Amino acid sequence: MAEAAYRVAIVGGGFSGAMLAARLAETGIASVLINDGAEIGLGVAYSTAFEGHLLNVRSGRMSAVEGRPDDFVAWLRTNRPALADPIDFAPRKVYGDYVRDRLATVEAAFPGRIQRVPGRAVAMGDGAVQLTDGCTIPADAVVLATGNPAPATASGEVGGRVIGDPWAVGALDRIEPDDSILIIGTGLTMVDMIQSLLAQGWKGRATALSRRGLLPRAHAATPDLPADLPAEALTGPVSNRLAAARSTICASGWRGVMEAYRPITADLWAAADVDQRARMVRHLRPWWDVHRHRIAPRIAETLTGLVASRRLRVVAGRLGVVETDRDGVWAGWSPRAGGAQPPLTANWLIDCTGPAHSPATDPLTAPLLASGRARLDPLGLGLDLDASGRVLDARGVADPRLFVLGPPARAAFWETIAVPDIRKRIEGVVAALT
Ligand SMILES: Cc1cc2nc3c(=O)[nH]c(=O)nc-3n(C[C@H](O)[C@H](O)[C@H](O)COP(=O)(O)OP(=O)(O)OC[C@H]3O[C@@H](n4cnc5c(N)ncnc54)[C@H](O)[C@@H]3O)c2cc1C
DSSP states (O other), X not given: OOOOSOEEEEEOOSHHHHHHHHHHHHTTOEEEEEEOSSSTTTHHHHOXXXXXXXXXXXXXXXXXXXXXXXXXXXXXXXXXGGGOOTTSOOBXXXXXXXXXXXXXXXXXXXXXXEEEEESOEEEEETTEEEETTSOEEEOSEEEEOXXXXXXXXXXXXXXXXXXXXXXXXXTTTTXXXXXXXXXXXXSHHHHHHHHHHHHTTOOSOEEEEESSOOOOOBOOSSOOOOOOOOGGXXXXXXXXXXXXXXXXXXXXXXXXXXXXXXXXHHHHHHHSOHHHHHHXXXXXXXXXXXXXXXXXXXXHHHXXXXXXXXXXXXXXXXXXXXEEOXXXXXEEEEETTOSXXXXXXXXEEEEOOOOOOOXXXXXXXXXXXXXXXXXXXXXXXXXXXXXXSEEEOTTSOXXXXXXXXXXXXXXXXXXXXXXXXXXXXXXXXXXXXX
16 A cells, blocks of 8 residues: 555445545545445445345435535436436445445545455554454554444344344345244334345235334425424424424425424534433434435335235334244234233244444444543443544543544434435544544
8 A cells, every 4th residue: 555644544344434435535545444344335235236125315315425416316327327317216236336436436546545454343452453363454543434233132032033133144035935024123124124025025924013113204206395494493492393393394294394404403413412312312213213214105105015915014012022943933022002912923033123333342442431532422322422523532532533433423413324414424524634
């Protein structure tokens, strides 16, 4: 690698890490991209080979580069013209091709500025990252872009008839067409798994359980204009904001309200005190998530069809004890509505509870917390960060050489999961490093 004045180690080569490396290279900063997962640039979201897994954001909003809003659609026009409709939802696999292509283009334009290192980072010393194979990567700054970890096991055990990591390669291979399935979680991961199962010829029935039994809402056929939010929807107690937002729905529709909140969510989150954040997380979050992270209309139609034909049953309640044998699973549960119900039984249980962020047990971040180099945010959502994504130490002082980017940065930004939010955060990190 060419000698560089400054070198950044990026841990995680999904969308966040890869697109940060590209932006750093464009601004003259060299980076080492350490990744142990799927091919660099893809991560969990875009490594699917199945074209039926669609983006859940319209293509026109999926540019990987802040300030170049048409970048993805322009790429589609050149490379996949039949998919170049900005209001449509392109396959995630195609988006992965775009991300890889952008990275490769930048690498070709700035040779030596990005070094790809396969491997898993397990520790961070002073000015270096250590990998499982014992290699040490020296760096002037480190960015943790470790993304979406596998779900924690909702059922308490994995293996046999319990599929603990639905994103693992071949996770659903053993499911037969007529098998019955119990899915824990009713969010986007569940929706993904249903799509995969249908694509592999599954014809059975499924029950999906979550605390509230809420399904992700659908995008409208065409983009929604942001509502004009009243001042009361932006300041004051969370319950008052909710009431003000609800009253706006009559005029603008709920999607318009969500569109209005979308670009300012991180600012509102940053301005909120701990009590307001706690109330949002405790009471509003499930509702926020299903309205904010919507699915493509085509996918929503499929789900509606499955529910109508009773192939998919969605139930609200709390998972109890799970037992398994060689033929299936029995899951005790307490319905949200109260009362007792017989156990949910199925041939398979799939854990779709979503990424399990756990900085206190992650080997990379746990020592930082133990030594006071980092601290958790007051709600325990993740590492406490400043407005640029720099890690705050136990005294609240930002480390100018240690950053978190992407989904694990949610304690600071709340919405930092989807591409439109991450690409903004990338600019924040680039600005701080330059
Ligand atoms: C199934 C799914 C679908 C999605 N669909 C969309 C969508 O349509 N539109 C949208 O905007 N967003 C979508 N998202 C949100 C998604 O979070 C972002 O789009 C984006 O992919 C996040 O990328 P990331 O690099 O931060 O994380 P990830 O994609 O999770 O990548 C992190 C990478 O870091 C690696 N890694 C982790 N720890 C280490 C370590 N210690 N050492 C080395 N490597 C490590 C992992 O193996 C992985 O390759 C989706 C998410 C999921 C899970």
